[in-house]
Amino acid sequence: MQWKVGVAVAAMLAAPAGARELDTRLQAALACTKVTDAAERLACFDRAMVPLQQAAQTGALDARSLGPQARVGTISAVRGLGVDSYVIALENGDRWQLFIEGREREPKIGGTATARRGAIGSWWIDIDKGSTFRAKFLGPPQRRAGG
Incomplete structure (x- = not known):
């Protein structure tokens, strides 16, 4: 299941800026990239991954949850x-x-x-x-x- 989360995050990172409204769970994970201290950044990712993993396991993280590609x-x-x-x-x-x-x-x-x-x-x-x-x-x- 972790690979599904990784694929979803990678797809969102590859999307052009402003092309898609991000799922709040992905927003939380992406916000961790701005944390400069390595230990704090890892802790941030650990916290952010819990709801992403739960969503991937329950099927709540799918194409509809990610939103439309464009408006x-x-x-x-x-x-x-x-x-x-x-x-x-x-x-x-x-x-x-x-x-x-x-x-x-x-x-x-x-x-x-x-x-x-x-x-x-x-x-x-x-x-x-x-x-x-x-x-x-x-x-x-x-x-x-x-x-």
Whole structure:
């Protein structure tokens, strides 16, 4: 399980600055890099790794917990999900479920989706500055076994 935590931290370090909102557990671990005293830095990492390891073991540290790769993206796929929502995929791999609550227009491939945080961890997606949907971040596409 420790390798999963290491991979997650490495992926976050490799991301361009400002491209992704960091999980608070990762923020705590990254803050340790600024501690100059070696013993204090090690103690900081030891403390920060406990919640990261727990999250990795329970499955709470996954693509959705890491957040979207970007706040703005181009829609590459759209599909209806029942009568009250759509699932969109962005060119960067992020997937979102959009909830129909009024007269929102169907999102179109090639459109621009802009995500913004709402209250209490909610998300909103503006499509081409025309329709606004309550949204749920689904993470990147799921990889299928054997492929």
